[in-house]
Amino acid sequence: MQHTQRANPRAPGSDTGTTAARARPFSNPLLPLAAAGSFAIGSLGLNWQQNQATLSLARILIRSQATVTALVAVEAEVLRGTLQASLLRQGRSSTASSLGFSTALTDRPLAELEQLSADNPTERIQVARLRSQLAAHRRSRTGFSDRPMQATLAPLLAQLRQMNGAERQQLAQRTVTLERLQRRLRLLEATSGLAILVLLGIAAWLLLREREVIAATQGALVLSEERFHYLFENTSVGIAITRLGPGGAGPALQVNGALADLLGTSRADLEEQGLPAFLQAEGPPAKGPQPEAEARTALLEGTLPALRQTRAYRQASGDTVWVDETSFVRTEASTQTKELFSLLVNITQLKSEEHSLLEKVAYTRSLIETSLDPMATISTQGKIEDVNEATVQATGLPRTLLVGRDFAEFFTEPERAKASYQKVFTEGVVRDYPLTLRHLSGTLMPVLYNASTYRDVRGQVIGVFAAARDVTQIRRMEEQLRSLNAGLEQKVQDRTTELSLANQELESFAYSISHDLRAPLRAIDGFSLKLVRGYGDQLDQEGRRLLQVVRDNALRMGQLIDDLLRFSRLGRRALECTPVEMEVLARGVAADLLDLEGDRRIDVSWGALPPAQGDPALLREVWLNLLANAIKFTRQRPVAHITVGGAVEGDEVRYWVQDDGAGFDMAYADKLFGVFQRLHRQDEFEGSGVGLALVQRILHRHGGHIEGEGHPDRGATFRFSLPLTVPPESAAPPP
Amino acid sequence: MTEINSPLQLLLVEDNPADAELTIDALRSTKLVNNVTWVRDGAEALAVLHSDLQEPDQVRQLKLVLLDLRLPRLDGLEVLRRIRAEERTRQLPVVVLTSSREESDLVRAYDLGANSYLVKPVESEAFMKAVAELGLYWMLLNKVPGEIR
Numbered sequence: 001m002q003h004t005q006r007a008n009p010r011a012p013g014s015d016t017g018t019t020a021a022r023a024r025p026f027s028n029p030l031l032p033l034a035a036a037g038s039f040a041i042g043s044l045g046l047n048w049q050q051n052q053a054t055l056s057l058a059r060i061l062i063r064s065q066a067t068v069t070a071l072v073a074v075e076a077e078v079l080r081g082t083l084q085a086s087l088l089r090q091g092r093s094s095t096a097s098s099l100g101f102s103t104a105l106t107d108r109p110l111a112e113l114e115q116l117s118a119d120n121p122t123e124r125i126q127v128a129r130l131r132s133q134l135a136a137h138r139r140s141r142t143g144f145s146d147r148p149m150q151a152t153l154a155p156l157l158a159q160l161r162q163m164n165g166a167e168r169q170q171l172a173q174r175t176v177t178l179e180r181l182q183r184r185l186r187l188l189e190a191t192s193g194l195a196i197l198v199l200l201g202i203a204a205w206l207l208l209r210e211r212e213v214i215a216a217t218q219g220a221l222v223l224s225e226e227r228f229h230y231l232f233e234n235t236s237v238g239i240a241i242t243r244l245g246p247g248g249a250g251p252a253l254q255v256n257g258a259l260a261d262l263l264g265t266s267r268a269d270l271e272e273q274g275l276p277a278f279l280q281a282e283g284p285p286a287k288g289p290q291p292e293a294e295a296r297t298a299l300l301e302g303t304l305p306a307l308r309q310t311r312a313y314r315q316a317s318g319d320t321v322w323v324d325e326t327s328f329v330r331t332e333a334s335t336q337t338k339e340l341f342s343l344l345v346n347i348t349q350l351k352s353e354e355h356s357l358l359e360k361v362a363y364t365r366s367l368i369e370t371s372l373d374p375m376a377t378i379s380t381q382g383k384i385e386d387v388n389e390a391t392v393q394a395t396g397l398p399r400t401l402l403v404g405r406d407f408a409e410f411f412t413e414p415e416r417a418k419a420s421y422q423k424v425f426t427e428g429v430v431r432d433y434p435l436t437l438r439h440l441s442g443t444l445m446p447v448l449y450n451a452s453t454y455r456d457v458r459g460q461v462i463g464v465f466a467a468a469r470d471v472t473q474i475r476r477m478e479e480q481l482r483s484l485n486a487g488l489e490q491k492v493q494d495r496t497t498e499l500s501l502a503n504q505e506l507e508s509f510a511y512s513i514s515h516d517l518r519a520p521l522r523a524i525d526g527f528s529l530k531l532v533r534g535y536g537d538q539l540d541q542e543g544r545r546l547l548q549v550v551r552d553n554a555l556r557m558g559q560l561i562d563d564l565l566r567f568s569r570l571g572r573r574a575l576e577c578t579p580v581e582m583e584v585l586a587r588g589v590a591a592d593l594l595d596l597e598g599d600r601r602i603d604v605s606w607g608a609l610p611p612a613q614g615d616p617a618l619l620r621e622v623w624l625n626l627l628a629n630a631i632k633f634t635r636q637r638p639v640a641h642i643t644v645g646g647a648v649e650g651d652e653v654r655y656w657v658q659d660d661g662a663g664f665d666m667a668y669a670d671k672l673f674g675v676f677q678r679l680h681r682q683d684e685f686e687g688s689g690v691g692l693a694l695v696q697r698i699l700h701r702h703g704g705h706i707e708g709e710g711h712p713d714r715g716a717t718f719r720f721s722l723p724l725t726v727p728p729e730s731a732a733p734p735p
Numbered sequence: 736m737t738e739i740n741s742p743l744q745l746l747l748v749e750d751n752p753a754d755a756e757l758t759i760d761a762l763r764s765t766k767l768v769n770n771v772t773w774v775r776d777g778a779e780a781l782a783v784l785h786s787d788l789q790e791p792d793q794v795r796q797l798k799l800v801l802l803d804l805r806l807p808r809l810d811g812l813e814v815l816r817r818i819r820a821e822e823r824t825r826q827l828p829v830v831v832l833t834s835s836r837e838e839s840d841l842v843r844a845y846d847l848g849a850n851s852y853l854v855k856p857v858e859s860e861a862f863m864k865a866v867a868e869l870g871l872y873w874m875l876l877n878k879v880p881g882e883i884r
Contacts, residue, residue, distance in 0.1 A: 510837075515805045518834040518857050523753035526859035530760070551859075558857030565836065 033206065036199040043192035050188055054181045061178055064171040067116045067123075068164060073109035074130070075160040078137065081106070082153050085141040089149075106134060126163050133159050238262040238344035240275045243337065244300060244329060253339065262323070262346050264315035275342055280312035280320055299327055302338065310347070322351040371467070374437070374447070377454070378407045378421050378464040385463060394470070396440030407466070412436040412444060424451045424464045437468060446475050503572075510568050517561055524554040560676075563690040567675065571697045575615045577726050582623075582655065583609035585616065586644060589623040593631055601638065602631060607645030610653045612722045618698045625691040626657045626718050632685055633661035633716065652704070652721045660715040664708075672708045695720070702726050744770035744874065746800045748780040748814065749832075750807055757859065758801065758832070761866035767874050777809025781817055784824050797827060799873040802849075804833040804840055812843055819848040826880060828873055832866070 110131055117123030137152035232239060238259030240252045252271045260267045263278050270278075298304035306328035313321045323344040330339045368375055374391040376384050387402045395402065395410055408417035413435065420433045433449040451466035528551045532544060539547070586609055594602060612619065627642075634640030637660060646655040664672070664679045671677040673696040676689040692708075699706050703723045710716035745762070749755040755773050762771060774780045780800070800818065804811035811831065818824045830851040831844045844852050853869060856862045 515834040518855065519751050519754055521857050522757070522834075522855060522859060522862060523751075525857060526753065526757040526862065529859040529863075530757075555858055562836075 033199070033202055036195060036202050040192060040195040040199050043188060043195050047185065047188045047192055050181060050185045054178065054185055057174060057178050057181060061171065061174050063116050064167055064174060067113060068167045068171060070109035070112040070116065071160055071164045071167060074106055074113070074134070075157065075164065077106045077109070078134065078153070078156055078160065081138070081141060082149060085149055106138075110134065123163075126159070126166075130156070130159050130163065232256050236345075238323070238342075238346070240270070240340075240342045240344075242275065242340040242342065244302075244340050259344060262321060262344060263313055264317050264319070264321075269316075278313045278315075280314045296327075299329060300340070302329055302331075305329070310351075313344075320348070321346060322348045373470070374468040376402075376407065376466050378451075378466060380425065380461070380463060382407050382418065382421055391468075394437055394439065394445055394468070410437055412438055420449055421451065421464050421466065424453055424466075425461070428453055434471075435468070446471050506568070510565055518558060521554045521558050521561075525551050528554070560688050560690075563688040564675075567690045567694045567697070570618060570621055570694060571701075573615075573618065575618070575701060575726070577613055577615055577702075580612050580614050580616050580619055582612050582619070582646065585620055586623045586627070586655075589620060590627050590644070593624070593627055597631060600631075600635070600640070602634070602640040602642060604642045604644065607643070607647075609644070609646040609655060610648050612653050613724065613726045614702050614722060615698075618701075622695050622698055622720065625695045626720075629691065629718075630657050630659040630661065630716075632687070633663075633680075634659050635661070635685070637661060648724070649721075651725075652723050654719055654721040656717055656719040658715065658717040663712050663714045663716050664710040665712050666710060669708060669710070673706070744796060744798050745772070745870070746780065746783060746797060747771055747773045748775075748777065748800065748806065748811065749773065749803045750775050750805070751803075754803075754855070757862065758866050761863040762870045764863065765867045765870050767870060776807045777811060777814040780814050781809065784818065784827075785821055798877075798879070799870075800827060800829045801832045801869075802829050804831060804835055804844070812840075812847060815844065815847045815849060828877060828879065830869060830873065832869075 110127070113127045113130070114124070117127050133152065133156040137149070137156045140152040141149045232254075233256055235256065236258050238261075239254075239256045240259055241254045242252050251274045255267050255270045255275075257267065259275075260270055263270065265278070292309055295304060295307050296309070299307045306326065308324070308326045311323055311325050313323060315321055324347045325345075326343040328341050330341060331337070332339065368388045371388060372390055374394040375388045376391055377386045379385050384402050384405055384407050387399055391402065392399060406414075407421060408414035411417040417435055420430055420435065423430050423433075429450075429452040431450050433451070435447055435449055437445040437447050439445065447468035448471050449466055449468050451464050453461045454463055454465045456462050528547045532539075532547055536544065583606070587606070590604060594604075627644075630642045631640070634642065641660045643658040644656070645658075646653060648654075662680065662685070668679050671679065673692050674689075675693040677693070678687060678689040680687075692706075696706050699720050699722070703726055704721050706718060706720035708716060708718045747755060747758060749758060752775075755775075759771055759773065763769070772783065774783055780802075784797075784800075802811045802814060806814070811833070815829055815831070818827060818829060828850045829848070830853060831840075831849045832853050832855060833840065834855050836854055841852055851869075853865060856865060
């Protein structure tokens with residue numbers, strides 16, 4: 001049993017002709033039957049004909065037999081009559097009666113002969129001759145004739161014997177013919193019987209076979225029905241069969257479990273309410289043509305054989321189920337009633353995936369569209385396949401005019417543009433490929449193209465994705481930057497020249513100070529001395545004191561000049577950095593200084609001083625100033641206490657010098673490191689106010705720093721730090 | 736002490752009159768150096784040293800040049816260079832007496848063949864003392880070629 005109707009839902013009437021296409025041993029089973037029949041009929045006909053021939057021959061034979069009998073009887077009577085007559089004549093008999101020739105005895109067979117030869121003219125003539133001879137004989141016998149009895153008897157007997165002989169000969173011939181006919185008849189009878197037997201055999205065979213076929217057909221029908229039922233009940237496709245009345249679909253005739261599950265209800269419910277009752281209530285009808293609704297109407301009206309739709313149903317729980325619904329109408333052949341078959345496949349999951357996929361696609365697309373960079377995909381032939389809004393803006397052309405055109409067309413240098421995407425195909429990627437995009441209006445846009453190949457799901461390269469970055473602004477800024485840089489370069493050069501000039505001026509200025517400013521001071525002091533020496537005796541005490549004040553101030557000014565020059569010189573000196581044993585350096589400086597203090601009691605306690613990196617001569621200045629200060633400002637202490645220490649902290653090393661001297665007010669801490677800034681009066685503690693400024697400057701040049709902490713009359717602590725590795729000085733030494 | 740045979744015992748090249756006066760004072764206070772020729776600039780110094788009018792003997796009498804560096808017209812280092820360039824004065828003792836403590840001046844002075852470099856102290860007593868000792872040393876103790884016979 002072949003089910004030809006499965007794949008195409010649009011071809012209804014699946015159960016018509018399920019038995020039509022059955023293979024048969026013969027195209028027409030009646031043929032052999034007819035052949036056998038006609039053979040049998042032919043045989044019978046031939047038989048009958050032969051029978052008739054035999055019968056007629058038998059009849060002829062019987063007549064011949066009777067003719068022979070009659071002839072014999074006639075001959076016997078003739079012979080007896082003749083004998084009697086002879087006897088009478090010889091007197092042996094006197095019985096007249098016996099002389100009486102019994103005509104009756106010969107007439108009866110003669111009559112028979114005449115009757116038998118009635119249809120045979122030859123025989124009739126023979127019989128008539130016989131009769132006349134017989135009559136002649138009788139007369140002769142009775143003596144009525146002059147002719148002797150012997151004379152009449154002989155031709156009579158000859159006639160009789162001739163006729164008898166002829167008849168016997170005929171009889172023998174006919175007997176042979178009869179026997180032949182009988183043999184043929186028997187053969188024919190046998191053939192006919194055989195034909196009938198064959199006929200009966202074929203009929204029986206056909207009957208049996210037909211019975212088998214009917215049984216097989218019935219079995220296949222049952223199997224088909226079972227299969228249909230199994231399929232109907234076990235398929236995951238929801239199926240509803242509904243009778244179509246004049247008013248459209250009625251209640252469902254039959255639904256399967258899958259449909260009930262799909263709609264979340266029971267079969268009974270479904271069959272009662274009908275499938276359309278579960279349709280999702282649709283929103284307000286859309287304007288314009290509604291092909292789907294029209295198609296459905298056409299289907300229900302019977303003008304459309306089948307329909308496939310995506311429809312939304314409402315489950316009993318209220319959830320929406322999306323289905324792929326195939327509907328077709330089947331017309332029952334016998335009753336012409338129409339049935340609507342609805343096959344529903346649940347595609348809710350697919351629908352939801354489709355929805356999220358669409359959202360993703362829309363999201364991705366929106367990203368591409370909202371990009372400010374012109375983007376395009378290019379086919380392997382270099383044709384634009386897709387563009388985003390930025391490309392439309394950049395070229396001034398609508399998408400329809402862009403897609404399909406050669407990518408290279410839109411650039412000022414098409415050959416280079418072509419080379420760019422060919423490079424992508426050969427190398428897989430290009431980065432920051434500079435091109436100039438031409439707008440419809442002629443405006444040029446310098447861009448940098450970044451492009452790479454993209455592939456289909458099988459990994460086959462199918463095109464290039466290219467994104468341009470508008471670098472108009474960048475180019476403009478680069479230009480500005482270039483000119484700015486050039487200007488800056490010029491400025492730096494100018495400033496460097498100025499600086500070097502200033503340095504030279506400063507150099508000569510310092511030279512002037514060191515040389516020329518001292519001379520007048522020396523003169524003031526020298527001539528004051530000369531005055532004291534030459535005219536001292538003419539001056540009183542006050543006069544000599546005044547001259548001494550003049551000399552003191554000249555000396556102080558000399559000291560200031562010296563310090564200032566030292567500050568300038570050490571500050572400008574190029575750093576020559578080496579590892580420095582700070583403890584050796586500091587202890588050496590302290591020893592030198594303490595030597596100068598004579599019998600002052602100064603207690604210096606030393607902590608470990610880690611080594612440092614720096615210019616030993618300048619670091620010596622640092623220790624010299626800090627230690628000298630500590631010694632100087634503890635001058636009023638009977639026993640001065642100075643603590644020196646150091647430690648590595650992170651990537652720098654710290655040192656400190658603490659004293660218990662005069663200290664200072666933290667309110668003026670910001671003036672500690674200024675040049676000529678002093679926190680003590682000159683008559684308390686002498687000094688130029690250059691020392692700490694110089695220390696700070698040296699430390700700054702090493703990348704270090706210094707801080708001071710003090711309290712009036714309670715001492716001061718100076719902490720300075722140096723990086724473990726001194727950064728190279730980038731600029732020229734500061735003035 | 737008479738100066739008949741040694742009219743040019745010491746040449747002082749100094750543009751500052753006050754310094755010159757104090758220097759001469761200091762030299763005289765030693766009673767050793769009486770014959771001091773004072774010129775006020777480099778050109779004048781060279782004119783004195785290299786004048787054809789100067790007798791070779793007279794030049795030979797010159798025992799010391801005290802040379803300031805900051806001089807009008809021709810500066811002290813140039814004067815020194817020319818002294819050393821001239822055969823007759825090549826071996827002449829030249830002591831730089833200046834206010835400059837610049838290292839570069841020191842280096843250049845010695846490079847050019849200065850015999851000594853003295854920074855003038857601001858403090859006049861120290862200055863006078865230094866100059867006096869300088870005079871004593873160079874005029875009395877120092878010997879030059881040709882002197883020892």
